[in-house]
Amino acid sequence: MGFAHLDRYADRDSWLTSHTSPSQRIWIALAAAFAAGLMPAGAWRALAVLGIVIALGVWSARLPVSALARRVGQAVPFFLLPALALPISVPGPTAFEFGRLTLSEPGLMRAAEIVARATLAVSAVAVVVSITRSTDLLRGLDGLPLPRLVKSSLSLGYRYVYLLNDELDRTARAIRSRMGDASRLRLWRARASTLAHLFLRAHDRGTRIHAAMLSRGYHDRLPTLQPAATVSPVWTLAIAGLFAVIWLGGLMEAMV
Amino acid sequence: MSCLGSNAAWGVEIAGLGYSYPGAPAPALSNISLTIEPGEHVAVVGPNGAGKSTLLLHLNGILEATAGSLGIGGLAVTPENLPEVRTRVGLVFQDPDDQLFMPTLLEDAAFGPLCHGASRDEAEERARRALESVGLDQVDAGRAAHHLSGGEKRRAALATVLSLEPGVLALDEPTESLDGRGRRQIAEILRARSQTVIVVTHEVEFAAAVCQRIVVIDRGILVADRPAADILSDTDLLLEHGLELARWLSNRR
Amino acid sequence: MEGFGGGGGRRGYLDTVMAHIPDGFLSASVSAGTFAAAGAFTAVAARQAKARLDDRAAPTLGLATAAVFAAQAVNFPVAAGTSGHLLGGTLVAVAFGPWAGFLIMTAVVIAQALIFADGGLTALGANVFNIAGAGALLGYAVYRLLTGLAGEGPLRRGLAAAVAAYLAALLTGVAAGLELGLSGIAPTRLSVGAMASVHAVVGLAEAAITGLAVWSLTRKRPDLLFRPRGSTVAQPPPAVVLASLGVVAALTGVLAIIASTAPDGLERLAIDLGFADAASSWAAAPLAGYRAWIPGAVSTVVAVVLGMALLFAGTAATVRAVARVRGPKEG
Numbered sequence: 060m061g062f063a064h065l066d067r068y069a070d071r072d073s074w075l076t077s078h079t080s081p082s083q084r085i086w087i088a089l090a091a092a093f094a095a096g097l098m099p100a101g102a103w104r105a106l107a108v109l110g111i112v113i114a115l116g117v118w119s120a121r122l123p124v125s126a127l128a129r130r131v132g133q134a135v136p137f138f139l140l141p142a143l144a145l146p147i148s149v150p151g152p153t154a155f156e157f158g159r160l161t162l163s164e165p166g167l168m169r170a171a172e173i174v175a176r177a178t179l180a181v182s183a184v185a186v187v188v189s190i191t192r193s194t195d196l197l198r199g200l201d202g203l204p205l206p207r208l209v210k211s212s213l214s215l216g217y218r219y220v221y222l223l224n225d226e227l228d229r230t231a232r233a234i235r236s237r238m239g240d241a242s243r244l245r246l247w248r249a250r251a252s253t254l255a256h257l258f259l260r261a262h263d264r265g266t267r268i269h270a271a272m273l274s275r276g277y278h279d280r281l282p283t284l285q286p287a288a289t290v291s292p293v294w295t296l297a298i299a300g301l302f303a304v305i306w307l308g309g310l311m312e313a314m315v
Numbered sequence: 316m317s318c319l320g321s322n323a324a325w326g327v328e329i330a331g332l333g334y335s336y337p338g339a340p341a342p343a344l345s346n347i348s349l350t351i352e353p354g355e356h357v358a359v360v361g362p363n364g365a366g367k368s369t370l371l372l373h374l375n376g377i378l379e380a381t382a383g384s385l386g387i388g389g390l391a392v393t394p395e396n397l398p399e400v401r402t403r404v405g406l407v408f409q410d411p412d413d414q415l416f417m418p419t420l421l422e423d424a425a426f427g428p429l430c431h432g433a434s435r436d437e438a439e440e441r442a443r444r445a446l447e448s449v450g451l452d453q454v455d456a457g458r459a460a461h462h463l464s465g466g467e468k469r470r471a472a473l474a475t476v477l478s479l480e481p482g483v484l485a486l487d488e489p490t491e492s493l494d495g496r497g498r499r500q501i502a503e504i505l506r507a508r509s510q511t512v513i514v515v516t517h518e519v520e521f522a523a524a525v526c527q528r529i530v531v532i533d534r535g536i537l538v539a540d541r542p543a544a545d546i547l548s549d550t551d552l553l554l555e556h557g558l559e560l561a562r563w564l565s566n567r568r
Numbered sequence: 569m570e571g572f573g574g575g576g577g578r579r580g581y582l583d584t585v586m587a588h589i590p591d592g593f594l595s596a597s598v599s600a601g602t603f604a605a606a607g608a609f610t611a612v613a614a615r616q617a618k619a620r621l622d623d624r625a626a627p628t629l630g631l632a633t634a635a636v637f638a639a640q641a642v643n644f645p646v647a648a649g650t651s652g653h654l655l656g657g658t659l660v661a662v663a664f665g666p667w668a669g670f671l672i673m674t675a676v677v678i679a680q681a682l683i684f685a686d687g688g689l690t691a692l693g694a695n696v697f698n699i700a701g702a703g704a705l706l707g708y709a710v711y712r713l714l715t716g717l718a719g720e721g722p723l724r725r726g727l728a729a730a731v732a733a734y735l736a737a738l739l740t741g742v743a744a745g746l747e748l749g750l751s752g753i754a755p756t757r758l759s760v761g762a763m764a765s766v767h768a769v770v771g772l773a774e775a776a777i778t779g780l781a782v783w784s785l786t787r788k789r790p791d792l793l794f795r796p797r798g799s800t801v802a803q804p805p806p807a808v809v810l811a812s813l814g815v816v817a818a819l820t821g822v823l824a825i826i827a828s829t830a831p832d833g834l835e836r837l838a839i840d841l842g843f844a845d846a847a848s849s850w851a852a853a854p855l856a857g858y859r860a861w862i863p864g865a866v867s868t869v870v871a872v873v874l875g876m877a878l879l880f881a882g883t884a885a886t887v888r889a890v891a892r893v894r895g896p897k898e899g
């Protein structure tokens with residue numbers, strides 16, 4: 060499993076990277092994703108404005124559209140598949156009929172809205188994630204209101220998934236080469252045993268890391284170095300505020 | 316100013332040390348006595364499973380001895396002294412991946428000083444100095460451990476401990492799975508240290524290259540404690556305790 | 569052999585698609601309600617895990633999170649050519665304890681939305697609730713009830729974990745369906761039905777893998793599995809365990825019935841209990857112009873919080889009751 064692609068566009072300088080710090084960018088992504096994802100039904104104009112602003116963001120981040128598309132594309136099935144079920148399942152006046160398949164008007168409408176909202180939300184996050192190094196991204200999480208244990212789990216989880224994944228591959232390969240063509244039952248047992256192995260190794264490594272932490276004076280929390288450069292929050296507040304205004308606009312639009 | 320070490324070498328006094336893992340039939344260590352002078356470089360060699368790593372884990376109290384006592388520069392290794400002891404003894408673990416758990420090398424190297432109460436500025440300054448002393452530069456400091464080569468990982472792991480400037484440097488198999496060049500780099504770094512250095516290894520030649528004195532441990536018992544050159548030429552002793560020299564591959568048998 | 573370890577497809581779709589609610593599906597009020605509930609649970613979980621694991625908490629949870637990341641990259645065939653991957657909530661709860669398991673799954677869900685950018689930030693609260701809450705907390709509760717009844721050998725533990733994982737997966741589906749219904753995406757009866765039936769299938773793979781993995785873990789290193797504080801092998805009488813299982817089942821049933829009549833059902837409950845009025849009048853004050861619109865939204869938030877709280881309080885009470893029965897026997 061390659062995670063190397065995650066940092067491909069992280070070292071480009073752009074207007075966005077020079078006016079916001081990684082942690083500020085996470086807040087911008089959150090603001091955009093919430094404005095898009097929670098846009099009320101029927102607020103098409105607000106959604107369009109949001110789309111323009113996010114497109115400006117892509118441009119100001121100097122992120123190739125193809126890179127963004129790949130990134131967003133990987134998330135598309137997550138919302139597209141469930142959305143496609145709506146025209147068939149939501150009751151209402153029929154819009155199209157293909158043989159036995161009838162697509163309802165409200166179902167189609169809802170599906171279209173969901174796809175638009177989700178695409179915009181995912182794009183906003185994808186832009187920020189693409190132009191921020193994963194190490195900076197993890198450090199940026201420090202600013203979020205999450206329990207320390209969740210933050211350290213994210214950071215350690217990201218650090219060690221590479222290692223565990225290599226070990227998993229090795230175990231799986233060894234088992235596969237031993238098994239030849241085995242019965243279904245044995246196949247499932249082998250899969251489970253591979254997973255059990257994975258968790259055992261994770262546990263043992265956790266114990267060793269704990270010892271390594273202790274011997275360097277660790278007692279309670281993982282200390283962090285503050286990022287060197289501090290960036291004025293003005294732009295972040297302005298951009299996040301803009302997203303909030305657009306969302307409120309959408310709320311008005313939907314209520315009228 | 317924090318209470319961190321400043322590279323002043325400490326001596327190590329081990330008297331009658333014994334340890335049994337819970338539930339294990341035989342003790343992992345029994346009656347080990349060893350005195351190491353400040354600034355001395357000592358290697359602990361022995362076959363796999365001899366108890367070498369177990370001994371190391373006692374130096375800064377990760378394991379608590381079931382018999383006997385340990386002292387670092389006259390300070391007893393007891394639960395109430397642990398914070399102080401851990402500034403005096405820097406432990407480098409066998410697998411560098413266990414030692415490099417922070418997102419970047421700089422943060423890994425700053426971890427120790429920060430945990431011991433150094434200010435952010437001091438910790439960063441110490442971290443950068445430590446990374447430099449093992450040949451890792453500014454750019455490397457910002458890298459994540461999983462982007463490093465095996466040799467770089469080893470050196471980075473060493474730096475995470477050097478940033479504490481401990482008086483005793485203890486390393487567990489620092490050359491494991493390194494190529495010749497990586498070995499030489501580690502040996503050069505260790506030879507240049509003015510601190511007390513304790514190296515656990517099963518490679519006798521590497522031990523002799525870094526240390527003046529070699530201690531042989533087998534099945535938890537200290538069986539020899541002599542100058543390195545002496546041990547290196549004692550073929551019977553080496554064979555008896557399952558230790559091999561690389562040059563035997565071409566010369567003997 | 570499809571996706572056995574490594575290289576191939578990064579994700580199995582069926583599972584992921586169904587279990588994680590993406591962006592764009594939840595209404596603002598359901599999103600807010602689930603965030604509030606998930607936030608409260610996360611805070612409690614952090615305190616509990618810390619109390620239990622002390623300074624081992626960070627490395628233990630961190631490595632377990634890495635293990636779940638790695639495990640989720642392995643695809644298993646589910647049915648009809650589709651593949652899914654392990655969700656893992658019940659598995660980590662059995663191995664590391666319910667609260668630690670909750671935090672591990674929370675980290676996994678957050679990573680998916682934010683670091684791997686698969687979307688779902690607005691549904692983060694709901695997903696934490698459905699996947700970490702149902703998977704780890706409810707899964708563990710059922711597992712404990714069953715091991716109390718059946719005993720603690722590898723096979724028994726494996727079976728208990730399999731049943732627990734299946735029920736947890738089902739509940740993940742029901743909860744997701746409920747949230748979608750309350751958001752007005754589809755009639756609740758439909759969304760709950762659809763999600764529950766999908767998870768009834770996906771849950772089979774989850775159950776098989778979880779059960780086999782727990783069986784394998786118990787045989788290899790039984791010492792590593794999470795042990796409730798102060799518990800020994802002393803077992804409560806079967807009648808107590810059966811009764812408490814009944815309570816959990818009834819609770820699930822009641823919730824399913826409430827859900828199938830929701831949004832009316834839950835909102836009705838919120839209104840009857842007087843929460844909704846109090847909350848809406850407080851919230852509506854500064855926005856007097858929208859008074860007519862706000863009570864509906866607020867009562868949805870209250871309904872979501874209430875429904876989730878009910879489910880968890882009931883399960884927690886049941887487990888606690890069993891633990892109390894177990895307690896005196898040890899004394």
